Amino acid sequence: MAEEQIGGQQLRVVLAKLGFDGHDRGIKIVARILRDAGMEVIYLGLRQSYKNVVNAVEQEDADAVGLSMHNASHMTLAPKMVDALAEAGLEVPVIVGGIVPDEDIPPLMEKGVAAILGPGASAEEVATTVRDAVAALQ
């Protein structure tokens, strides 16, 4: 097993919560799910800015960004995150997880969010969604 890791192509995923949303139980669980799916998680955690996430994606050469959102800020912050990454010339999918009402999903997808994971998504679903979102861009 260990031998396979050397030179392996693990996906690298930046996980963050933007702004003042302090509910970080979910993002910790997602970090663990992605780790156990064999990915490398760059965990930024709470109170991050767009700039922090852009910096992390650049320097860590991340394959995807996961945003955890539980305070109804998704309609404002998620599209801005997508724009900030695009402005920096970074082509990475942004996946939103958390509490997103059904009617918000189409407008978010339209604004460039790659996928949305709601409560009850299984571990497998979470990992597959990330993999698929990365594959779709390559």
Add this chain to the structure above:
Amino acid sequence: MSLRGLPPSEIFERAIGGERRALGRLITLVERDASEAEEIAELAHVKAGNAHVIGITGPPGSGKSTLTGQIVKLLGELGKRAAVLAVDPSSPLTGGAILGDRVRMEDVASPETFIRSMATRGHQGGLSLAVPGVVRLLDAAGYDPVLIETVGVGQVEVDIAGTADTTVVVATPGMGDAVQANKAGLLELADLFVVNKADRPGANDVRRDLDLMLDLSHVSGQDQRTGMRPEIIMTTALSGEGAPETWSAIERHRDAIAENGQLDQRRANRDLDEVRNRLLADVERRIDRMLAGESVGGVSDVLDRVTRRSLAPATAARELALKVSEI
């Protein structure tokens, strides 16, 4: 514009020119040991050799990241362009990892700082195999100093001492008594000790135990190896107390080894170690392929005899050693 499809030399030029996304991509290619990695290493090796490489190591939870963050903050104030390589363990079961050191550094670091998280990817010893190659890239891109924060280590993970110019070992109160300090291993390789969480009870006891250990190195003559006695600095990384003193001590160490010729010696050894480690990794891969029964005759027969108890493992290994080069 995307970096995809650009030749490695072009990405390298961009990284040298300060494009951080390009540097991030180069690191990935080196870390994966991708087909471009050798060309990148050739380009970087010629340009590197200027950065002061500082290793920060110590047990899990001793405050390595927080201390590194404070030092990086200070370096920003001093106008230095620093890079940090923060290493965390990969899962031995899935290969995944949670790299959580960046969060303690980003907020205090100057915008000039380059921070990269790395997983150990199956390598024991406190670092990843790719660390020397990545340090070379950061060095070539003009970052100086380069700080490497190891995984939380115990007693024997001493990779860092062969990789850094200056090795800082972080200790905290409550880690054990003077006997622990006197055991062989990591503590012997420190160029500088930091006793962190100095505001907690027992910090002065740690300092005393380390001092005693260093006294004994003097008695036994072991300190002749380096010709200098490591300093002990007390810090409270959470508040930043002691960070300037730590940085001064790191600089004093660097000046001293530059003066007495050890800096060049260490760097030469580092490059030669890397050659050796690369060779070892190559041989290890060959051995694994051979034992998996690929393309060399007679191997499974030897292994069968071992499990049937008609041949001792050591004898089998000696016989098979002759076949390693065949694969």
